[in-house]
Amino acid sequence: MLPKNARLTSSEDFARATKSGLRVTSENFVGYLYISPATTSVNESVSAKCGLIINKTVGGSVVRHSLARKVRHSVAANISKLPQGSLLVLRALSKKDSGQPISLEIDKLIEKLLERAAKMAVK
Numbered sequence: 001m002l003p004k005n006a007r008l009t010s011s012e013d014f015a016r017a018t019k020s021g022l023r024v025t026s027e028n029f030v031g032y033l034y035i036s037p038a039t040t041s042v043n044e045s046v047s048a049k050c051g052l053i054i055n056k057t058v059g060g061s062v063v064r065h066s067l068a069r070k071v072r073h074s075v076a077a078n079i080s081k082l083p084q085g086s087l088l089v090l091r092a093l094s095k096k097d098s099g100q101p102i103s104l105e106i107d108k109l110i111e112k113l114l115e116r117a118a119k120m121a122v123k
Helices: 011-020 041-045 061-081 102-122
Strands: 022-025 029-034 049-054 087-092
Touching: 011 029, 011 049, 011 087, 022 102, 029 102, 049 061, 061 087, 061 102, 087 102
Parallel strands: 049 087
Antiparallel strands: 022 029, 029 087
């Protein structure tokens, strides 16, 4: 489970991450990572935040909530890898059986986002 201070709750933060953040697509998810350019010593204690977008195309209520629990569990293990003050949004696409566990796909997605963020920082 994600700690309370790591949950993305405001619609402004969701919009900022999805519209201004880096985007990486995998088979079942789209990941958005927004890294705030104004990270100062005052904001260093601000942890990374994560939010989920899972619409009805994924399935019924039971399927969506089950998927959300699995995604939150795998993100909680990776939240420490994200930069301080960053915003991560994961959008679930319509469910296709890829054969690989969700946690493995989320891990790869977060790694790709961090690699792309590192490349953008170098430029």
